[in-house]
Amino acid sequence: MNSPLLEIQQISVSFDGFLALNDLNLVLNEGDLRAVIGPNGAGKTTFLDVITGKVLPTKGDVIFKDKSLIGQKEYRIARKGIGRKFQSPRIFKNLSVQENLALSVSRPKTPFSLLFNNLKVKQLDKIQHLMSIVNLQSKSNIKAGALSHGQKQWLEIAMLVGQDPDLLLVDEPVAGLTDEETDLTADLLKSLAGDHTILVIDHDMEFIRRLDCPVSVLHQGHILKEGSMSQIEKDPLVIEIYLGQSEEEV
Numbered sequence: 665m666n667s668p669l670l671e672i673q674q675i676s677v678s679f680d681g682f683l684a685l686n687d688l689n690l691v692l693n694e695g696d697l698r699a700v701i702g703p704n705g706a707g708k709t710t711f712l713d714v715i716t717g718k719v720l721p722t723k724g725d726v727i728f729k730d731k732s733l734i735g736q737k738e739y740r741i742a743r744k745g746i747g748r749k750f751q752s753p754r755i756f757k758n759l760s761v762q763e764n765l766a767l768s769v770s771r772p773k774t775p776f777s778l779l780f781n782n783l784k785v786k787q788l789d790k791i792q793h794l795m796s797i798v799n800l801q802s803k804s805n806i807k808a809g810a811l812s813h814g815q816k817q818w819l820e821i822a823m824l825v826g827q828d829p830d831l832l833l834v835d836e837p838v839a840g841l842t843d844e845e846t847d848l849t850a851d852l853l854k855s856l857a858g859d860h861t862i863l864v865i866d867h868d869m870e871f872i873r874r875l876d877c878p879v880s881v882l883h884q885g886h887i888l889k890e891g892s893m894s895q896i897e898k899d900p901l902v903i904e905i906y907l908g909q910s911e912e913e914v
Contacts, residue, residue: 667729669693669694669729669831670726670727671690671727671728672690672691673689673727674687674688674725675687675714675726676688676722677710678722684885685714687724688711688882689887694861695860696857696861697853697857697862698864699866699872699877699880700879700881700882701880707882708835711865712835712865715728715733716738716741716742717733717737717740720735728746729830742829745828746830747824747827747829748824748832748833749820749832751836754820755808755816755819757807759808760805760807760808761795761806761811765791765819765822766787766791767823768822769827794825797822797852798818814841817838817841818852829860830861831862831863834853834863838850838866850871854875873893878890888902
């Protein structure tokens with residue numbers, strides 16, 4: 665049996681005595697699509713910060729491809745195959761959609777990468793493929809800053825995929841999106857799973873249902889429950905601490 669791609673082993677993070685993460689354990693296998701939900705303050709962002717090396721845990725270990733990531737610099741962790749999408753799209757607004765993707769797929773990354781005649785045919789084909797999976801072919805020459813919020817989110821996901829990460833960490837990708845955009849984003853992430861391992865954090869329960877994947881509920885820095893969305897929704901403890909809260913409280 666193959667080893668898990670990612671193992672979070674008894675991770676704790678203390679900020680001036682406050683336990684942001686408390687004995688957190690999580691396992692992801694290659695090709696998994698996993699959703700993580702939890703109320704504000706549950707430790708979701710800190711969880712991603714530990715994986716990417718932004719925060720050093722007080723104890724525990726993060727194993728990726730059978731090797732520890734603890735103490736490694738963020739850029740080295742990224743080069744090992746971990747890509748992160750933040751809540752707000754991080755794109756180059758003054759560059760076109762195609763130019764943003766050219767920067768993503770180019771090796772090495774230099775300003776000259778924007779000159780498409782310096783890109784290999786394989787890279788040009790990849791740019792076209794990335795635009796097709798996020799339905800931005802018709803926007804290829806439009807500056808990214810002119811895209812809708814949802815389209816900016818999709819462009820950043822495409823840029824992330826263009827870097828060929830083994831693990832995609834996707835933080836609240838549907839915040840501010842319309843219902844239609846939310847559904848399309850869920851379908852996009854489902855289509856990417858298998859070729860990539862994807863961990864999604866979000867508050868939108870309809871979006872999580874649409875993902876149709878295993879769900880981990882994070883509460884007070886540790887995993888409270890895991891299961892399908894239908895199982896999670898029926899759990900009394902989950903209902904009490906999260907699903908039963910009003911939208912304003914979440």
